[in-house]
Amino acid sequence: MDFNHSEERRMLQETLHRYLSDNYDSEQRSASVSQGQGYSEKVWSDFAELGVIGVLFAEADGGFGGGGFDIAVVFEELGRVACVEPLMASGVMAGHLLSALGNDEQKALIEEVIAGDLKIVSALEEPQSRYDLDAVETMAERIDDGYRLNGTKSVVIGGPSADKLIVSARGEEGLLLFVVDADAAGVERYSYPNLDGYHASDIALVNVEVPASARLGASQVVLPILEAARAAGVVALCAEAVGAMEAAKDLTVEYLRVRTQFGRALGKFQALQHRMSTVLIEIEQARSALINVAGHLSAEPSLRDKHVSAAKNLIGRVAQLVCEETIQLHGGIGMTEEYALGHYAKRLMMIDHQLGDVDYHLERFVGVMQTEAVREIS
Amino acid sequence: MDLNYSADELAFRDEVRAFLNENLSPTLSEKVRLGKRLSKTDHEEWHATLNKRGWLAINWPVEHGGTGWNAVYRHIFEEELCLAHAPRTVPFGLSMLAPVLMKFGSKAQQDYFLPRILDGTDWWCQGYSEPQAGSDLASLKTRAVRDGDHYVVNGQKTWTTLGQHADWIFCLVRTDAEVKAQEGISFLLIDMKMPGVTVRPITLIDGGQEVNEVFFEDVRVPVANLVGEENKGWTYAKYLLTHERTNIAGVGFSTAGLAHLKEICTKQMSGGKPLLENPYFAGRIAQIEIDLMAMATTNLRMIAKAAAGQAPGAESSMLKIKGTEIRQAINDLTRRAVGRYAMPFVSEALDSGANAQGVGPDYACAASPGYFNNRKLSIFGGSNEIQRNIISKAILGL
Numbered sequence A: 001m002d003f004n005h006s007e008e009r010r011m012l013q014e015t016l017h018r019y020l021s022d023n024y025d026s027e028q029r030s031a032s033v034s035q036g037q038g039y040s041e042k043v044w045s046d047f048a049e050l051g052v053i054g055v056l057f058a059e060a061d062g063g064f065g066g067g068g069f070d071i072a073v074v075f076e077e078l079g080r081v082a083c084v085e086p087l088m089a090s091g092v093m094a095g096h097l098l099s100a101l102g103n104d105e106q107k108a109l110i111e112e113v114i115a116g117d118l119k120i121v122s123a124l125e126e127p128q129s130r131y132d133l134d135a136v137e138t139m140a141e142r143i144d145d146g147y148r149l150n151g152t153k154s155v156v157i158g159g160p161s162a163d164k165l166i167v168s169a170r171g172e173e174g175l176l177l178f179v180v181d182a183d184a185a186g187v188e189r190y191s192y193p194n195l196d197g198y199h200a201s202d203i204a205l206v207n208v209e210v211p212a213s214a215r216l217g218a219s220q221v222v223l224p225i226l227e228a229a230r231a232a233g234v235v236a237l238c239a240e241a242v243g244a245m246e247a248a249k250d251l252t253v254e255y256l257r258v259r260t261q262f263g264r265a266l267g268k269f270q271a272l273q274h275r276m277s278t279v280l281i282e283i284e285q286a287r288s289a290l291i292n293v294a295g296h297l298s299a300e301p302s303l304r305d306k307h308v309s310a311a312k313n314l315i316g317r318v319a320q321l322v323c324e325e326t327i328q329l330h331g332g333i334g335m336t337e338e339y340a341l342g343h344y345a346k347r348l349m350m351i352d353h354q355l356g357d358v359d360y361h362l363e364r365f366v367g368v369m370q371t372e373a374v375r376e377i378s
Numbered sequence B: 001m002d003l004n005y006s007a008d009e010l011a012f013r014d015e016v017r018a019f020l021n022e023n024l025s026p027t028l029s030e031k032v033r034l035g036k037r038l039s040k041t042d043h044e045e046w047h048a049t050l051n052k053r054g055w056l057a058i059n060w061p062v063e064h065g066g067t068g069w070n071a072v073y074r075h076i077f078e079e080e081l082c083l084a085h086a087p088r089t090v091p092f093g094l095s096m097l098a099p100v101l102m103k104f105g106s107k108a109q110q111d112y113f114l115p116r117i118l119d120g121t122d123w124w125c126q127g128y129s130e131p132q133a134g135s136d137l138a139s140l141k142t143r144a145v146r147d148g149d150h151y152v153v154n155g156q157k158t159w160t161t162l163g164q165h166a167d168w169i170f171c172l173v174r175t176d177a178e179v180k181a182q183e184g185i186s187f188l189l190i191d192m193k194m195p196g197v198t199v200r201p202i203t204l205i206d207g208g209q210e211v212n213e214v215f216f217e218d219v220r221v222p223v224a225n226l227v228g229e230e231n232k233g234w235t236y237a238k239y240l241l242t243h244e245r246t247n248i249a250g251v252g253f254s255t256a257g258l259a260h261l262k263e264i265c266t267k268q269m270s271g272g273k274p275l276l277e278n279p280y281f282a283g284r285i286a287q288i289e290i291d292l293m294a295m296a297t298t299n300l301r302m303i304a305k306a307a308a309g310q311a312p313g314a315e316s317s318m319l320k321i322k323g324t325e326i327r328q329a330i331n332d333l334t335r336r337a338v339g340r341y342a343m344p345f346v347s348e349a350l351d352s353g354a355n356a357q358g359v360g361p362d363y364a365c366a367a368s369p370g371y372f373n374n375r376k377l378s379i380f381g382g383s384n385e386i387q388r389n390i391i392s393k394a395i396l397g398l
């Protein structure tokens, strides 16, 4: 048993940690938040140069990682500073789809992504799809030598800065994926900030015509690959959450040490000590759930997805506890926009709304559990 | 034991409903229902509407222009207002300062200020908390030093709700630094237009600016604005707090919030069906409703006691804790219910009368901001931890 990261990963983590502590202070963060597209070009190219994007991809794709723990170390560090650069949107899920399904031409895009020259974002969810990846109403209609797409994709994180999109649509052949230029005729982006500082778009596809060659995974069933991509995305989100929880906890412990009321530090009140202890215990549970899911990212699908749902559910619950307790223990200060705690708290709650919330994953976990039980009995 | 309202009480409820039907504009109630931030004018108009009907000062005695209602009538009234999505009245003048003035203020203060509260001339705010004096309010440092017919005030207040709209602030100030903390405090009324008063808004994590910092720099306040006796302010402040805690359970808010949540759940889809049919989500809603049903009765039990003349004591702390927990749980589910549309945040779309478009269904815009804003419920008005301290001391004797 060895719960330590490999030497390479540790080095990358340290490099990224140092880079972010030196360069991603709250001023840089708010600059990224307030820029129209919600990211900083400088930070993005630094990420590329440091290898932060490359580590999200396997060697076969021109990267030098791509495993669950590679994703985890990067996103935990991003979570610690409540980073809003859309790395998960551009690097993790779309990257996974290109790598798993792309033809040579499509796979060649990965190189540009790793170099930081191209942002490609998956646009899978729709206004009524809630968290189901196959509840797709966008239509792909066959035309002469390609497809015509019509539909709406909702809250596409990283949408405003995307150069290309991977969209899902329903056609005669079933569920299909397409690589579409984000500024192609008929792609209408309505962009806005999210509560946690990330930027997103609602994207209307109005008679968007794409050639047949834009189809991703031309001869394959895509839903299982979407599930695998989502698993990678969940690892990133869970790691980000763990980083954000650690940071929120550290801020709160420090505050309890220095804030005095009734002539003593708040941290001396036993009622508050016990609550911080609970927060600590639960964060350790969250870290274990993260390790479980990262370690099973390439396991067979049913085992992988059991861990995906377990981690997303548990971490969603712990994130809410950490958000609510750390605000509460700060009192009024914790509710102010100027103070960094709010950034962590908001991000922690918004993570629940990405790739399936606590209830969605509880339901899926129950499904797996019931199937297993039936199998064991019969 | 009779769990039902009497015929008189039911008739009164119908009267309130009819009044709301006629006088609460659909535009205003829609803003409240969708969780928009109300403008000063929105508040003022509703205040005037209630005043015109004589139903503004529901906890004032008749001789001062109030309704003279007992606790049950007040409860029915407040509940109906919540259910109709009426704005809540700004409590600082009406239900905090006024009772103090009636009990401890001079005749001149009563004659001057009370009518102005009713007709909306003066908007009041509450200047208790300071950066170093939150839960430990008695450690406040704002100084008022006597200089002839004036007090010269220096210091800072914070978290002053809606202070940006206010004409007057009632403050706790230190008039004697030599005695025990609670004993050197006075209750002072300060005109916010006086030279030396500065208000700075604070933005909260939901993007709204409902609280402020208020700075006092050599502000000269006439001694006539002292309420009661010098150095007796703590007594008045405690008296005020018992009034601040009326309607603390917020049963009406929760009932209305739950109805709104269920409506959202008939519109949001999950696995091809309305979310309300999802057993997991429906179970969560049911759990809250079960809690709320019991709390409504706990609340009525306390109200019946109050109506029988027993002053609410530490029991109100129980209602504060349970009431805020339930309201926060409803906010939590409302945020979850809107799914991915909980993420977009177009702050301007939440402003009253704003033209900015939100993203997603109209009920989604305020879901997450509302969740974050209502984290305050367990922090202010004596935090829930402080309420638990009160319960363990006053009721459990620990």
Ligand SMILES: Cc1cc2nc3c(=O)[nH]c(=O)nc-3n(C[C@H](O)[C@H](O)[C@H](O)COP(=O)(O)OP(=O)(O)OC[C@H]3O[C@@H](n4cnc5c(N)ncnc54)[C@H](O)[C@@H]3O)c2cc1C
Pocket (backbone or CB within 6 Å): A259, A261, A262, A266, A269, A271, A272, A328, A329, A330, A331, A332, A333, A335, B125, B126, B127, B128, B129, B131, B133, B134, B135, B136, B158, B159, B160, B161, B162, B211, B376, B379, B380, B381, B382, B383, B384, B385, B386, B389
């Ligand atoms: C939105 C909002 C509006 C407000 N409006 C007003 C207003 O209009 N006027 C006004 O005067 N004030 C107002 N307040 C201030 C409010 O009353 C204070 O925030 C509150 O009293 C808590 O003080 P604090 O924020 O300094 O937190 P602190 O007192 O520093 O408390 C921090 C944490 O420690 C806990 N704690 C403190 N002491 C103890 C103890 N002995 N045992 C156990 N736990 C303890 C608290 O419960 C809290 O969780 C408002 C606050 C908010 C957030």
